[in-house]
Each structure stands twice: as structure tokens, then as C-alpha cells.
Amino acid sequence: MAGTSLDSITSIPLVLLLLQFTWVLRRVFAPEPTQLGCMQRNPAEHPDLMKLEVVEIEDLKPVGPLKVILLKDVEGIGNQFDIVEVNRRLARTDLLLTRKAAYASPFNLQYYGEMKEVCFFLNSF
Known part of the structure; x- marks a missing residue:
């Protein structure tokens, strides 16, 4: 296994390490939902249930900026x-x-949106 040493890792161009490869897959045959109280079906019984098809391939898509919600005022970036x-x-x-920011996930967007309204309501008095 001499080929899987650190030399093979360092030979990867830096540009490829900064790229994101995304494959979107979908089941060919969607299994029926398991009834309440019943055991889940063994997927090995029906190999067709394990087949996937490619929906979308995004090769060599450069990683973009990250969307965050600022939790404090940050100079040069934005306000709370x-x-x-x-x-x-x-x-x-x-x-x-x-902890100056949080990821802009759907949950965080809703949570901090409500918190923003409460803070502005309390500061208006």
C-alpha cells in the first residue's frame, strides 16, 4: 500500500481541494411506508429498492460564501x-x-427573526 501514502495526498492540486462536488440522487423505486407497529422490511429482500438514479451532478462548482446571521454588531460586516x-x-x-454569528438555517432564520422583533419591541419603550 505504498501508493496511499502522504505523497499521493499532497499531489492533489490545491484548486481541487477548494471545489465542491455534489451528486443529487433519487430512489428508482420508492418503498412503501412501514405500517405503525410493524417491522421494517429488509432492503436485501428486494435489490430494486436499493437502486438510485442520478438527478443532478454539480462538478467543479466553486464553494461560495457562507450565509450567517450576525448575533452582535461586527465592525466592517454588519449590525446585530x-x-x-x-x-x-x-x-x-x-x-x-x-458566537458573533450563527448559520442562516431555516430554524435559525425563524428563531432570530422572532428574537429581533422582541428586542425591537422592548427597545421601543
Whole structure:
């Protein structure tokens, strides 16, 4: 196994490490839902249930900026509760680690949206 050493890893061009490869797959035959109280069917009984087809291939798609919700005012980026797109490295090494921001997931968007309304309501008095 001399070919799987560190030399083979370092020979990968840096550009390929910064790219994102995404394959979107779908089941060819969707299994019927298991009835309540029944055991789940063994997938090995029907190999057709394990077949997948390719829906979309996004090769060599460059990784873009990361969308975050600012939890504090950050100089040069934005104010509290702003939804901004920032460099992934900046988001991961500075904003997310220090809890100055949170990922802009659907749950966080709803949660911090409600929190923003409450803060503005309390500050209006």
C-alpha cells in the first residue's frame, strides 16, 4: 500500500481541494411506508429498492460564501440580526467560533427573526 501514502495526498492540486462536488440522487423505486407497529422490511429482500438514479451532478462548482446571521454588531460586516454572506474561512474561524454569528438555517432564520422583533419591541419603550 505504498501508493496511499502522504505523497499521493499532497499531489492533489490545491484548486481541487477548494471545489465542491455534489451528486443529487433519487430512489428508482420508492418503498412503501412501514405500517405503525410493524417491522421494517429488509432492503436485501428486494435489490430494486436499493437502486438510485442520478438527478443532478454539480462538478467543479466553486464553494461560495457562507450565509450567517450576525448575533452582535461586527465592525466592517454588519449590525446585530443582519443576514450577510461572508467568506467561509472568516465565518468559521472568527464569527461562528466567537458566537458573533450563527448559520442562516431555516430554524435559525425563524428563531432570530422572532428574537429581533422582541428586542425591537422592548427597545421601543
